[in-house]
Amino acid sequence: MRISLALLFAVVLQLPAENGYAQRTHVAISMNNVSVEQILNKIEETSDYVFFYNDKTIQKNRIVSVRNKSGKILDILDDIFKGTDITYTVVDKQIILSTNKMQLVQQEGQIQVKGVVKDAGGDPLIGVNVKVKDSTVGTITDINGNFSLQAKKGDVLEVSYVGYATKTVRVQNAQVLNIVLTEDTEVLNEVVVTALGIKKEAKSLSYNVQQVSNDEITRIADANFVNNLNGKVAGVTINSSSAGVGGSSRVVMRGTKSLNGNNNALYVVDGIPMSDMSAASTQPTDSYEGAGQSGDPISGLNPEDIESISVLSGPSAAALYGSAAANGVVMITTKKGREGRTSVSISNNTTFSAPLVLPEFQNTYGQTEVGSYYSWGSKLNTPSSYDPKDFFQTGVNVTNAASLSTGTDKNQTYLSLGTTNANGIIHNNDYERYNVTVRNVAKMLKDKLTLDLSFMLSSVKEQNMTSQGLYYNPLVPLYLFPAGDDFSKVQAYQRYDSERNLLTQYWPYSTSLALQNPYWITEHIKIPNHKNRYMATASAKYDFADWINVTARAKMDRNNERRERMYDAGTNTLFASKYGYYSKSNIENQQIYGELLLNINKYFVDNTLNLTANVGANFENNDYQSDYFGGKLKSVANLFTFGNVDTSEKNLANQYGYHLKKRAIFGSAQIGYKSMAYLDVTARNDWSSTFKGTNTGSFFYPSIGLSGIITDIFRCSTDIMPYMKVRVSYSEVGNSPDVFLAIPTYALVDGV
Known part of the structure; x- marks a missing residue:
């Protein structure tokens, strides 16, 4: 640091007294093969002193070793500057380093x-x-x-x-x-989370990354927070299923890419991909059925635990995730404890829902014939007053959340509890979710090692997740109800059967479409599901220096589901016996994931060049197992047990499962020049067990991108166009084969 002669004169006058203070201050230091700058920083960290010097005068990168047990600061300075022309003066708690040639007096002031x-x-x-x-x-x-x-x-x-x-x-x-x-909400964030959870400057990217804050996804509570991304991310189509409250959502980026495969995006939480639960997807086993599931992997997450979401919509952006990210990536960064403060947050969000737009129905002409769904009959004397809107109820979604955040510079802890209780606009379409999250981040080994441990529990109970289809869907008979007929008579949807001594369904219309009374479907066809999901994550990061570190991450994600179907006696005999129907299936899905990653981020040549590089490898094991048993009841009405299932029926039991393995190596590098131009290169090679039996053992996924900030390169920024950027990229991605596609098998048939 350059200072004036007057200040130096004041320094000399005070030097003897302050030297005495410095000698009384003890900071024992023992460091080997470190730079002068590191020792000066260590003294500043462990004492009240601050150093001032000129970078061109003091060779701060010079490597020295210090073993000083006395702890006297001036003795330490004598050791590290021995044999040089560096001298030092002390003013209060400031130590000024200079040379004997008085180079401090070069630019006055x-x-x-x-x-x-x-x-x-x-x-x-x-x-x-x-x-x-x-x-x-x-x-x-x-x-x-x-x-x-x-x-x-x-x-x-x-x-x-x-x-x-x-x-x-x-x-x-x-x-x-x-x-x-502080953030400026009128412009985009400068730093965004990219693939593998790596933070980069937004202007440095040669691909498209869009980031959404927590406020955007929690402003209006939805049982599945993914629906709140709709309209907030360009080029992304979010289709919420018709399964009702809590139903899953499909996220498609830049159009459908596969005619019969999975087009949904990959979800990544804190840098670790979530297992693909497509085998337990929202699609029913029969295309005519209407029983859906909330099967997407992210729907059970507590939205209050989310810090931000980054959407990697281009292939170049997601290339580091290989085949799993062929349809894009939704990167989720969760919250952690804050340093230096303790805070408690309690929130409630209550929303009500009702049908906004319904189909228009003609109410001028009556039935074609008695019992028919067609309304091509004679003109009615009085227009029909039938309105299907009366069938729906007001939906309610109540979300409660409480979180605790606390921490010091060495340890931060985050704890949250969340509940979601919702009722859909169709009666008995119910959804309950309970979340518990614990996360702890600790630093040790002189802050070189950072441990991050987290555990998430999600328990979901849902009922009658109505989906598209013909059977078990109350909307089909509701919309086909013939104009001119009296809807109030079918509202009394069950009548007493004296011969059977129980209430059975009343629906005086054609059975050719196997339709049933919409009220009977909602009240007497019960399809409950119960899901428990456990996610345990551990990561360790070791900093060799401030520009290079190695990170190891591991995750265990386990999901247990129980699905049941209970059709009361009186249900259409196409689906049940006169006593009813019962089935139960248990599904277990487990993912084990591990990753090792070397990260480099360093500036060179007076901050002119910047290198960001990552090299790593990962493995992923997925186990899926499904067991099913069920059928029509044989003797006792509405007794839903395995013992009451008629075993003379076919297709009573089914088992399905697979074990999927993936291995990969990958790397990326970005070179930036003066924060204006950037070159990106990524490469990944995947080995998947689904290639077994084929001539292909693996796939290679490269990408390259170049971007430049025109307004900075040519210094042409104006009020009309303050920022202009050009980017170009090339990448290759693809999907690995589905399970068992390479080795076809045939089902066992009785008697063959």
Whole structure:
């Protein structure tokens, strides 16, 4: 740091007294083969002293070793600067390093200004522009958010970052500046989460990444928060199923890619992919049935636990995930404890729902004939007053959440509880979800090792998840009800059968379509499901230096489901005997995932060049098992047990399962030039067990991209066009074969 002669004179006058203070301050240090800068930083961390020096004068990258047990700061400085022309002076709690040639007096009034820039959550911001107002002096922050530049007392620093409000700070003295930037909601965030959970500057990406904050997905509560992304992400189509409240959603990015395969996006939570539960998807086993499931892997997550969502909609963006991400990726970053504060959050969100638009029905002409669904008969004397809207009820969704966040600089803890209780607009379409989340992040080994442990539990109970189809769907007979007939008579949907001594269904219309009374479907055909999901995740990150680290992650994701079907006596005999029908299936799905990743992020040549590189490998094992038993009841009406199932029927039992293995190696590299131009390269090779029996053993997925910020390269920024970027990319992705597709098998048939 350059300071004036007057300040140096004051230093000399105070030197003897302050040397005495320095000698009384003890900071024992033992460090081998480290830079001078690291030792100076260590002294600043463990004492009240702050160093000031000129980077060009002090060789801060010079490697030295220190073993000082006395802890006297001046003795430590004698050791590290032995044999050099560096001298030091002490003023209060400031230590000024200089040379014997008095190089400090080069630019009168100039001081070295250091600082760190962070966001509101305490995380460092990379690539922030720090500029002396009305001058050409400026710099950008490094990977830890630190910056350093020359300025004069009274100068104003402008701190700007895309996605954050610009902040100005006046230079008062040479103390370290701690600057906190707040998000600007009118612009996009500068740092986004990309593949493998890696944070990058948005302007550096050669592909499309869109980020959505927690506020956007919790503003209006939905039993499945994925539906709240609708209309917020360009190029993404979100189709919520007709299964009712809590039903799954299909996320399709940039159009359908497969005619008969899975087109849904891959969900990734904190860098780890979630298992694909397509085998337990929302589609019923029979295309005519209407019994759906909330089977997508993300629907059981508590939306209050989510920090942000990044959508990687292009193949280049998702190339590091290989075949699993051929349809794009939805990256979810969850919350963790905050350092230095304890906070408790309690929230409630209650919403009501009702049908917005219903089909228009003609009410002028009556039935074609008695018992028919067709209404091509004579013109009615009085137009029909039938309105199917009367069948629906007001839906209610009540979401409660409570969370605790606490932590120190060494340990942060996050705990949350959540409940969702919802009733759909169709009676008996009910959904309940209970969530528990615990996460702890701890630092050890002098902050070089970071351990992140989390556990999530989700318990879901759902009933009558009505889906598209003909059977068991109350909307089909409701909409086909013939105009001119009296709907009130079928509202009394059950009549007493004196011969059987029980209530049976009343539906005086044609059975050719196997339709039933809509009220009977909702009240006497019960399809409950119960799901328990456990997700345990562990990760460890070791920092070899501030620019290189290795990360290991592991996850166990287990899902247990119980599905039942209970049709009361009186149900159409196409589906049940005169006593009823009962079936039960148990489904177990487990994913074991492991990953090892080396990360590099370093600036070179006075922050002119930046290299971000990642190399790693992962494995994934998926086990799926389904057991089914059920059939028509044989003797006792409405006794739903296995013992009451008629075993003379065919197809009573079924077993299905598979064990899927995936192995992969991957890598990526990005080179940036002056934060204006970037070159991206990624590569991944997958080995999947579904290739067994084929001539193909693996697939290779490369991508390359180039992007440039035109307004920065040509300095052509204007008020009309303050920011312009051009990017081009090429990638190759694909899907691995479905399970058993490469080795076809044939079902066993009785008597063959």
